[in-house]
Amino acid sequence: MKSPLLSLPGAVPAEGPDEGVAAHYGDLFREQRALADGTGFVDLSHRGVLTVTGDDRLSWLHLLITQHVSELPAGRATEALVLTANGHIEHALYLVDDGTTTWVHVEPGTQGALLAYLESMKFFYRVEVVDRTEEFALVHLPAGSIVSLAEGEAAAVRETPYGRDVFLERGRLEEFAAAHGPAVGVLAHEALRVEAHRPRLGFETDHRTIPHELGWLGTAVHLQKGCYRGQETVARVQNLGKPPRRLVFLHLDGSEVHLPGPGAPVRLAADGPEGRKLGFVTTSARHHELGPIALALVKRNVPVDAELIAESTAAAQEVVVEP
Numbered sequence: 001m002k003s004p005l006l007s008l009p010g011a012v013p014a015e016g017p018d019e020g021v022a023a024h025y026g027d028l029f030r031e032q033r034a035l036a037d038g039t040g041f042v043d044l045s046h047r048g049v050l051t052v053t054g055d056d057r058l059s060w061l062h063l064l065i066t067q068h069v070s071e072l073p074a075g076r077a078t079e080a081l082v083l084t085a086n087g088h089i090e091h092a093l094y095l096v097d098d099g100t101t102t103w104v105h106v107e108p109g110t111q112g113a114l115l116a117y118l119e120s121m122k123f124f125y126r127v128e129v130v131d132r133t134e135e136f137a138l139v140h141l142p143a144g145s146i147v148s149l150a151e152g153e154a155a156a157v158r159e160t161p162y163g164r165d166v167f168l169e170r171g172r173l174e175e176f177a178a179a180h181g182p183a184v185g186v187l188a189h190e191a192l193r194v195e196a197h198r199p200r201l202g203f204e205t206d207h208r209t210i211p212h213e214l215g216w217l218g219t220a221v222h223l224q225k226g227c228y229r230g231q232e233t234v235a236r237v238q239n240l241g242k243p244p245r246r247l248v249f250l251h252l253d254g255s256e257v258h259l260p261g262p263g264a265p266v267r268l269a270a271d272g273p274e275g276r277k278l279g280f281v282t283t284s285a286r287h288h289e290l291g292p293i294a295l296a297l298v299k300r301n302v303p304v305d306a307e308l309i310a311e312s313t314a315a316a317q318e319v320v321v322e323p
Contacts, residue, residue: 020046024185038144045137048111087233
């Protein structure tokens with residue numbers, strides 16, 4: 001869905017998965033600094049929004065997702081995954097329950113497939129799942145924001161360590177922007193996500209990614225809860241083995257003009273650009289303080305102190321997931 005905020009001065013449309021909102025509004029680093037300082041907001045109105053209502057909504061969701069939500073208190077934010085039968089990541093959900101409704105936002109374009117899966121699992125449970133993307137939009141207020149939301153301004157709010165995810169009626173986007181600007185583009189939001197080592201579905205994941213590879217066990221998977229699809233893989237890898245790959249954070253050589261994009265091969269620097277591929281870049285960004293940075297998935301046995309190259313760019317790694 002195309003955001004009306006693309007009509008704001010300086011707005012440059014984003015491409016790819018984030019199409020429909022602004023990549024930036026003319027000054028990427030200024031926008032990053034604003035977010036880091038707790039000012040402005042990010043238009044994430046292209047993300048999918050679902051609601052789950054009914055008396056059984058939390059106990060039912062608890063059976064389907066990786067997170068423990070059967071007794072989720074009203075107002076407490078959490079995140080969860082839906083896995084395949086083999087334990088591969090299929091969906092990432094960002095949830096909050098307001099006491100009567102569970103609000104969920106997901107990656108752009110994934111809400112239809114998620115809705116279809118949830119509908120297929122309703123059976124006799126007293127639940128109703130609705131795609132609300134056309135009615136409700138998501139905006140993000142950064143950590144430290146002093147914005148005070150008026151009563152009734154938001155349909156729901158997810159309070160997280162990284163800021164507030166605000167669900168509001170789609171028709172109020174321009175009103176929200178006028179009251180709580182300046183607007184900040186998704187490129188600034190992405191740069192801070194990479195800095196925080198936070199994975200994103202479709203960026204850090206591929207068809208065979210399991211939660212252990214990305215550090216999602218700490219935030220989106222509850223290891224002591226009951227059965228759910230893919231749980232056998234989660235338990236087996238956690239208790240008996242190691243994941244085949246691990247997420248790393250890369251400090252890229254700032255003298256290079258070119259930024260290695262998603263899919264760029266990662267190799268040992270000692271082997272050069274023709275060496276054996278050990279992984280690939282998942283997300284890269286230009287950070288207002290750190291310079292060019294990236295997240296990458298590499299083979300678990302890559303030494304943690306090894307100097308790497310991403311495509312042809314020198315890269316120093318920081319461990320995100322222990323080998």
